[in-house]
Amino acid sequence: MEKRKEVLQRPVGSSPQAQYVRAVEEKVTSGSVMEGFTKNKTLNSLLNIELVKDKSAEEITQIWSKFFSARDAVYAVIPGDVYDLIQSRSERCPSFLYALPRAEGYEFFVGQWSGPELHFTALINIQTAGDSAPSQLILYHYSELRADKGIVLMMAECDSKHLGVQEAQCLANQVQLFYSGDQFNMVETFNHNPSDFKYMTVVSALQHLPTGTV
Template identity: 65%
Template sequence: MVKDKTGEEIQQIWKQYFATKDTVYAVIPAETFDLIWSRAQKCPSFLCALPRREGYEFFVGQWSGPELHFTALINIQTRGEAASSQLILYHFPELKEEKGIVLMTAEMDSTFLKVPEAQCIANQVQLFYATDRQETYGLVETFNLRPNEFKYMSVIAELEQSGLAAELRPSQQPDTA
C-alpha cells in the first residue's frame, strides 16, 4: 500500500492516522533508529524518570527485539517477573532501507499512564539512546554494565537539563495515588 509512496508521504499518512488516536507515535529517521538500535544491542535496558506531584516515578525499559517494554520500578520490586508492562513502544523497521524511516507506535495501560506521560517516557529513549553527548549515553552504559555505580539522581538531572521534565508540570499531572 505504501510501496509507491515517498518517506515523507508515509510520514504524513502515519501522522494523520494517529493524530486522532489517544496514543504515542513517531516517525524516526533511519540514522537515528540505527544509533538507538546499535546501542540497545549493547545496553538493552535502562531507567527513565517520570515527573510526578511528589518527585519522580522510575520506569525500567527493556528491549525485546524491536519492542521496548516499560514497567514501573515499584511493580518490578513488588511483583518481580510477574510485573506487566505499562507501556510498549513498537518499532517497525521494514521501511528503513528503502524509505529512510522507522515507524513507531505504542500500547499503554491507560489506567496507569496518560498520553503526555507515555510521551515523556518515549522521548527519553531518544534523549538517552540517540544522544551525541557521551555523558548522557554513559548513564545507559553504567546502568547496564556497572549497575553498582549507577545513580538514580543522574537520570533526573539529565531529564531536567533536557527540558523534558518541564513538559509535565505538577499542575497538569493527574493524581496516581
C-alpha cells in the same frame, strides 16, 4: 545481571514511591494490566505497505501522523540512521531506568528491549512483583521501510489505568535522549557498572532539558 537486579531492588530514597504502592498492588493482584495489549502487532495490521511503497518518506510520515494523531496515541517517525544507532546500542545495553515527572517527585520505570519492542515497567512493580511484573507501556518499532524510505515507524500501547498519553509520550521521548545522544554513558553504566549508577543523574538530565522537550 545479578548486580543490576540488586540496583533495581534498592529503594530510591526521596522518590515518592509509597503513594503508588497501593495502586500497583491492585494491578498486580487483579491481573488486568496486560488487557488491551496486542500480541504480534505487525505493520501490515496498521498500514497497507503495498499502497505506500510508491510514496515518499514525507508522505508516509504525514499518513502515519494523521492516523495516530486522530486517535490521541503515542507515535513517531524515526530517521533510519538514528534508529540504527538506538538498535545497536540497545543490543549492548538492553535496559535502563527512566524517570516520569509526577505532581510530587518522580516515578521510575525500567525500560527493557526485546528485539524491536521496548517494554516499560514501573520500578515499584518490579520491587514488589519481581520478574512477573507486567508492562505498562510497549513501544513497537517497524523497520520494514528503513531500506527504501530511510524511516522507521513507531507506535505505542499503554495501560491506561496507570499511564495517560502524555505520560507515555514523556517516556517515549526519553528513549532518543538516552540511546542516541550524549547521555548514553548513563545507559552503559546502568548495564555494565550498576554499582556506580545513580538514579538521580537521570532526574538531573531531564531537569536540564529545555522546557517542553520531555
